[in-house]
Every structure is written in structure tokens, then in C-alpha cells.
Amino acid sequence: MAADLYSAKVRESRAYLSLLLTPLQWVIDVPSRFAGEVSDIVVDRSLLVKENAKLKSEALLLERKVQQNDALWFENNRLRELLKGSHRVDEEVQLVELIGVNPDPFQHQVIINRGSEDHVVLGQPILDAGGVMGQVTEISYYTSRVMLITDARHALPVEINRNGFRTIAIGKGDLDELELDHVPDTADIQENDLVITSGLGGRFPRGYPVAIVSKVIRDPGQQFARVRIKPTALLDKSRHLLLVSMPEVPIVSADTQPEDPVTASEEER
Amino acid sequence: MNSGAPAPSGGGGLIILATFLVGLMLSQIPLPYYLEWARPEWVAMILIYWVMALPHRVGMGVAFFLGLFLDVIKGSVLGLNALSLTIIAFLTLLLHQRLRMFPVVQQALMVMVLVGINQLLFHWMQAFTGYTGDNLIFLLPCLISAVLWPWLFVVLRGIRRLFRIK
Numbered sequence: 001m002a003a004d005l006y007s008a009k010v011r012e013s014r015a016y017l018s019l020l021l022t023p024l025q026w027v028i029d030v031p032s033r034f035a036g037e038v039s040d041i042v043v044d045r046s047l048l049v050k051e052n053a054k055l056k057s058e059a060l061l062l063e064r065k066v067q068q069n070d071a072l073w074f075e076n077n078r079l080r081e082l083l084k085g086s087h088r089v090d091e092e093v094q095l096v097e098l099i100g101v102n103p104d105p106f107q108h109q110v111i112i113n114r115g116s117e118d119h120v121v122l123g124q125p126i127l128d129a130g131g132v133m134g135q136v137t138e139i140s141y142y143t144s145r146v147m148l149i150t151d152a153r154h155a156l157p158v159e160i161n162r163n164g165f166r167t168i169a170i171g172k173g174d175l176d177e178l179e180l181d182h183v184p185d186t187a188d189i190q191e192n193d194l195v196i197t198s199g200l201g202g203r204f205p206r207g208y209p210v211a212i213v214s215k216v217i218r219d220p221g222q223q224f225a226r227v228r229i230k231p232t233a234l235l236d237k238s239r240h241l242l243l244v245s246m247p248e249v250p251i252v253s254a255d256t257q258p259e260d261p262v263t264a265s266e267e268e269r
Numbered sequence: 270m271n272s273g274a275p276a277p278s279g280g281g282g283l284i285i286l287a288t289f290l291v292g293l294m295l296s297q298i299p300l301p302y303y304l305e306w307a308r309p310e311w312v313a314m315i316l317i318y319w320v321m322a323l324p325h326r327v328g329m330g331v332a333f334f335l336g337l338f339l340d341v342i343k344g345s346v347l348g349l350n351a352l353s354l355t356i357i358a359f360l361t362l363l364l365h366q367r368l369r370m371f372p373v374v375q376q377a378l379m380v381m382v383l384v385g386i387n388q389l390l391f392h393w394m395q396a397f398t399g400y401t402g403d404n405l406i407f408l409l410p411c412l413i414s415a416v417l418w419p420w421l422f423v424v425l426r427g428i429r430r431l432f433r434i435k
Contacts, residue, residue, distance in 0.1 A: 010347060013347075017338065020338075021293075021341055021342060024290070024293060024294055024297075025297070028297060028298055032299070100299065101299045102342075102343060103297045103300075103305070103308060103343060104345065105308075106392075106395065107343070107344055107345075109344050
């Protein structure tokens with residue numbers, strides 16, 4: 001046991017062991033995949049038509065947002081260049097699927113269907129449609145293990161979207177609640193504020209939604225305010241997840257001038 | 270399978286392995302979050318049965334390797350479950366003659382104690398490596414295991430008799 005805690009060699013053997021278990025995990029996942037496929041086949045036409053219409057309208061809405069987003073992205077980059085700041089770089093994402101959940105309720109971990117063969121690296125962030133889910137903590141050949149942000153051992157650098165107040169979101173081992181750490185009583189945090197990743201610490205890209213502030217308790221007897229937040233990601237429901245590859249951030253020194261702002265930013269994309 | 274004509278050693282090694290594999294699968298089937306706390310310790314129960322029924326074939330060595338796999342599944346430090354399952358196997362080996370004489374309900378009580386020891390050891394050692402639980406709910410699986418024991422016992426005994434594993 002001590003060997004596992006302290007030596008990397010044992011970690012490797014662990015990867016081999018989990019390789020042995022990978023077929024078991026696939027077999028267990030079969031019923032839920034099968035159920036999904038059956039419900040895809042046995043669905044009536046009017047429902048599909050309705051769903052199609054709904055998705056189309058949704059796509060339209062999202063496209064409008066993206067158009068604006070694109071313009072904003074370029075504008076942002078141009079402004080950053082005016083200030084001689086560095087570019088924001090787009091992250092690459094990879095679609096992955098959840099194939100298992102850790103049976104130990106004390107640990108909030110899920111297993112995804114990509115491993116070192118698919119170039120997953122330690123510490124890679126995982127998102128779902130709602131927001132940040134967690135990070136990769138263990139890699140085997142065809143699967144890897146993701147620690148969710150609600151795990152009692154997880155902490156995540158975040159900021160409040162409204163005013164940029166930086167803090168850290170600590171998991172409590174509770175699937176629908178996290179807590180903000182060391183928030184002064186006077187900090188400007190209100191209920192329903194959006195909490196996003198701050199990108200400090202370098203593990204998670206900046207600006208992804210993490211949670212909504214659900215409760216702020218200011219007790220004069222306590223040193224810090226207690227802020228409870230509710231994750232926006234569907235931590236116990238999402239099946240299709242996004243694995244984000246953090247780009248190698250180029251170190252731009254102050255005196256190298258990019259030639260033309262627009263072309264430079266297009267190259268970055 | 271070698272079920273039809275039992276080998277001189279008693280045969281059925283594959284069958285025993287298959288029951289353990291099913292146990293490993295059952296112990297990682299996804300459950301709703303609140304049911305997760307009540308997940309019975311399948312592998313420990315199946316291990317107790319086989320050690321009780323065939324102490325000369327299934328013992329602490331098997332328990333150790335099963336524990337390693339369980340560790341990988343649960344993402345715990347390698348060797349935690351191996352140690353606790355080995356201890357259970359040892360205790361069952363000590364008790365197996367008495368366990369065989371017990372009526373099923375009394376067996377279930379003993380299973381509760383054994384699985385409880387497993388849970389206590391496991392969570393005590395987990396706490397060393399940083400996972401803490403603040404209440405005793407982690408003992409719930411041993412109760413559930415005891416409740417399910419009579420059925421599991423009948424099924425496994427059926428399997429053992431069907432394939433004449435000795």
C-alpha cells in the first residue's frame with residue numbers, strides 16, 4: 001500500500017490491472033447503451049418531428065449567439081493587442097463517453113472511454129454541456145478515471161463572473177453542492193451569481209461555468225462567510241462529455257510585435 | 270466447461286472464477302447516488318461462501334487477488350481491499366466448520382459481522398489516505414449483505430451442486 005502511495009512503478013502496474021478489467025467495464029456498460037439504442041428505435045414519428053423542430057429552433061438560437069461570439073472574440077483579441085496583452089487561445093475538445101462510475105460513494109469518480117492510447121494526459125479537464133465536471137486523475141490504456149469537482153479532495157480555482165472576485169471552490173463529497181473557501185464577510189457575492197473557472201493554477205481553461213451561488217451565509221460570529229454553490233454540470237447524469245486539451249500557451253515577450261493583428265489572430269485559431 | 274465430468278481435483282475452477290467475475294461486475298454496476306451507499310459487498314459475500322464451502326480450494330490467496338481487482342475498481346490505494354478481504358477469508362477459514370452447521374439466518378448474522386469487519390478495515394485505512402466520512406453510513410452495506418445472504422447462499426449452493434464442484 002505504501003508502495004502504491006509513493007512509487008510511480010506501482011502506478012504502472014495499476015494501469016495493467018485496469019487493462020484486465022476494461023472488458024468487464026465494457027460489459028457492464030452494455031445494458032445502458034442497449035437501452036439507449038432501443039429507445040432510439042422504438043420512438044414514434046410525431047415525437048421525432050417535434051424533437052427535430054425543437055432542435056432546429058435551438059440551433060438557430062445558438063448560431064445567433066455564436067455569430068455574436070465570433071465578433072466579440074475578434075474584438076477582444078484586437079483590444080488585447082492594443083494593450084499588448086497575450087492572445088486567448090482556443091482549446092481543442094474531444095468527445096468522450098462515460099462508461100462507469102466508481103462504486104465507492106466516498107469518491108466521486110467516473111470512468112471514461114479514452115485512455116493513454118487516445119493521448120489523454122493527467123490533469124486534463126472534462127466538461128459537459130452545463131459546465132466543468134472534473135479532471136483526469138488516472139490513466140489506463142483504453143479508459144481513464146476522472147475526479148469530479150465535488151469530490152472531497154478536489155479544489156478548483158474560480159471567480160465570480162459578475163465582478164471577477166477570485167476564490168477557490170472546494171468539493172464536499174456532496175454531488176450537488178460545493179463551497180467557496182475563505183470568502184471575507186464583505187465580499188460582493190450574491191445568490192444566483194455565476195461562478196466560472198479563473199484559469200489560475202493552469203489546469204482548467206478560463207471562463208467555463210462551474211456553478212451558481214445558491215446560498216450566502218454571513219454569520220458575524222464566523223471569520224469567513226459561508227458560500228454554497230450548486231454545480232451547473234449534470235454531474236450524475238451526463239453521459240457524453242468533452243475532454244479539453246489545454247493548448248501550449250506561447251510565451252510572448254513584450255518586444256516581439258505581431259505584424260498584423262487580424263492575420264495573427266486568425267493563425268491562432 | 271468441465272462440468273460434465275468433474276476432474277479429479279474437483280473441477281469447476283472456471284465456475285468459481287465466473288461467480289467471482291459476476292461479483293466484480295455487480296460491484297461496479299452504476300446505481301443511483303443514494304442507493305450507492307447501500308450497495309451490498311458482492312465480492313466479499315461470494316468469497317465467504319466459497320471459503321466456507323470449499324476451504325481447501327478458495328483461501329486467502331484468492332482473496333488477495335480479488336482484493337487487488339476490487340482496489341482498481343474502487344480506485345483505492347492498491348492493497349486496501351486485498352488486505353481486508355484476506356482478513357475476512359482468514360476469519361471464515363477459522364469459522365467455516367461452525368458456519369456450515371448454522372441455519373441460514375444465523376449465517377446471515379455472521380456474514381453481517383464479517384462484511385462489517387471488512388467495511389471497518391477498509392474505511393479506517395481509507396481515512397489514512399485522505400478520504401473521510403463523517404458518519405457510520407458506510408456500515409449500511411453489511412446490513413444489506415446480511416439481508417441478501419440467504420438468496421445468495423441458495424443460488425451459489427445450487428451452482429455448486431449443479432456442477433458438482435468439490
